[in-house]
Amino acid sequence: xxxxxxxxxxxxxxRTVLHRIGARWTVFVVLALGDGPRxxxxxxxxxxxITPKVLTETLRALEADGLVRRTSLPGxxxxxxxxxxxxxxxxxGPMRAVSEWAESHVPEILAARARYADAEA
Amino acid sequence: xxxxxxxxxxxxxxRTVLHRIGARWTVFVVLALGDGPRxxxxxxxxxxxITPKVLTETLRALEADGLVRRTSLPGxxxxxxxxxxxxxxxxxGPMRAVSEWAESHVPEILAARARYADAEA
DNA sequence: GATACCGGTTACTTCAACGAAACCGGGACG
DNA sequence: CGTCCCGGTTTCGTTGAAGTAACCGGTATC
Numbered sequence: 001x002x003x004x005x006x007x008x009x010x011x012x013x014x015r016t017v018l019h020r021i022g023a024r025w026t027v028f029v030v031l032a033l034g035d036g037p038r039x040x041x042x043x044x045x046x047x048x049x050i051t052p053k054v055l056t057e058t059l060r061a062l063e064a065d066g067l068v069r070r071t072s073l074p075g076x077x078x079x080x081x082x083x084x085x086x087x088x089x090x091x092x093g094p095m096r097a098v099s100e101w102a103e104s105h106v107p108e109i110l111a112a113r114a115r116y117a118d119a120e121a
Numbered sequence: 122x123x124x125x126x127x128x129x130x131x132x133x134x135x136r137t138v139l140h141r142i143g144a145r146w147t148v149f150v151v152l153a154l155g156d157g158p159r160x161x162x163x164x165x166x167x168x169x170x171i172t173p174k175v176l177t178e179t180l181r182a183l184e185a186d187g188l189v190r191r192t193s194l195p196g197x198x199x200x201x202x203x204x205x206x207x208x209x210x211x212x213x214g215p216m217r218a219v220s221e222w223a224e225s226h227v228p229e230i231l232a233a234r235a236r237y238a239d240a241e242a
Numbered sequence: 243g244a245t246a247c248c249g250g251t252t253a254c255t256t257c258a259a260c261g262a263a264a265c266c267g268g269g270a271c272g
Numbered sequence: 273c274g275t276c277c278c279g280g281t282t283t284c285g286t287t288g289a290a291g292t293a294a295c296c297g298g299t300a301t302c
Contacts, residue, residue, distance in 0.1 A: 005224040007149065010169035017223040017230050022143040024290075028129065040249050048131035052250060054290065066233025077299065080249065087229055094218040101215050102138040103126040108208055109138050112187025145260075161279050172261060177280065198269070201279065 020065055021091070025050055025058045030088060030095050033068065037083035067091060141186055142212070146171055146179045151209060151216050154189065158204035188212060 005014040020026065028047045032038060038046070044055055059082060062068040067088035073079040084092065126135040141147065149168045153159060159167070165176055180203060183189040188209035194200040205213065 003224060005227050007220050007224060008153070008167060008169055013227050013231060014220075014223045017227055018148065018220065019145070020230075021219060021223060022145065022148070024140070024143065027139065027143070032129070041247085044249095046129060048129060051291065053252090053292090056250060057289090064234055064237040065230050066236075077248075087226065087233075090226070091222055094215065094222050097215040097218055098142060099128050099135075099139065101212055102135045102142060103124060103128060105208065105211070106126050106134050106138055109186050110134060112208075113185055115187070116185040162277085165279095172263095173280065174262090174282090175260065178259090198278075 017065075020061060021095075023058070023061070025054055026062065027095050027099060029055070029058050029062060030067070030084070030091055031099060033082060033084045033088070034092050034096070037071075037081045040080055040082070043082065062088065138186075141182060142216075144179065144182070146175055147183065148216050148220060150176070150179050150183060151188070151205070151212055152220060154203060154205045154209070155213050155217070158192075158202045161201055161203070164203065183209070 005012050007014045007018055009015075025047070028050065029043065032043050032046050040052075040055070040059075043059075044050060044052060047055070050058075059068060059070065063070050066085055069083050069085050071081045071083070073081055126133050128135045128139055130136075146168070149171065150164065153164055153167050161173075161176070161180075164180075165171060165173060168176070171179075180189060180191070184191050187206055190204050190206050192202045192204070194202055
C-alpha cells in the first residue's frame with residue numbers, strides 16, 4: 001500500500017502541517033526550545049528581532065498543533081514556561097538539519113545571488 | 122571559534138536563506154526535482170495546485186540562489202529543463218526529512234488541533 | 243508612591259505572497 | 273488555415289502574515 005499522506009496532493013492535510021512548519025518563526029521557536037523549557041522573555045531575548053505579538057501567535061499555533069506545552073508556574077514570581085512535547089522534540093532533528101544547512105551554505109548562496117544579479121544587468 | 126553564521130542573530134544572512142527555504146512552494150519544487158530534471162509542465166502537473174505564475178517565480182528564485190539550473194533544450198520540440206544543482210541536491214536531504222515528518226505526523230497534529238479547538242470552546 | 247519587570251493583549255497598518263484569469267509567440271499537427 | 277501544446281508573462285485583486293506601538297494587571301522593589 002502507498003503512504004497515507006502525500007504532500008504533492010492538493011487537498012492532503014499534510015500541506016497544512018507543512019505550512020505551519022514553514023511559518024516564518026516556527027523554526028526559531030522550536031530550535032530555541034531544543035535545550036529545554038524556556039520562559040517567554042527568554043525566548044524573546046534569544047530569538048533576535050521577534051516581537052512579543054508574533055512570539056505569542058507562534059507559540060499559540062504550536063501549542064494548538066501539540067508541539068509545545070504551556071505551563072503556568074504558580075510560584076513567586078509567577079511565570080510561564082514553554083516546553084517542547086515529544087512530538088515537538090521529534091521535529092527538532094529535521095529543523096536543526098535545515099537551519100544548519102542554511103548556516104553552512106550562506107557563502108555559496110550569496111555568491112550565486114551576486115552572480116545572478118550581474119547576469120541580468 | 123564560534124560558527125560563522127547564526128540564525129538567531131537578527132541581521133545574519135542565514136535568515137534570508139532560511140526565508141527562501143521556507144517559502145510556500147520551495148519544498149515542493151526541490152522535492153519534485155529530486156529524481157532528476159523535469160520540464161515546466163511536468164512540475165506543474167506533479168505539484169498539484171501550483172499556478173504557472175507562482176511556479177515561475179519559485180523557479181527563478183531558486184535559480185538566483187544557485188539551487189536550480191535552467192537549461193533551454195534547442196531540440197525539436199524546443200523545451201526547458203530544470204534540474205537541481207549540487208547545492209540544490211544537498212538541500213534535498215533536509216527537505217525530505219521535513220516533508221516526511223509532516224506526512225507521518227498528520228494524525229497526531231489533527232488530533233491536537235481538535236483537542237485545542239474543544240478546549241477553548 | 244513611583245518605577246520596573248513579566249507575560250502578554252489590542253488596535254492599526256503595511257506589504258509581500260499568493261491566486262485567478264487572460265493572454266502571448268513559436269512550433270507542430272491536421 | 274485553425275487549433276493545440278509548451279512555457280511562460282501580465283494584470284489585477286485578495287489576503288493573511290507580519291510589524292509598530294501603545295497599553296494592561298499583577299508583583300516586587302526602591
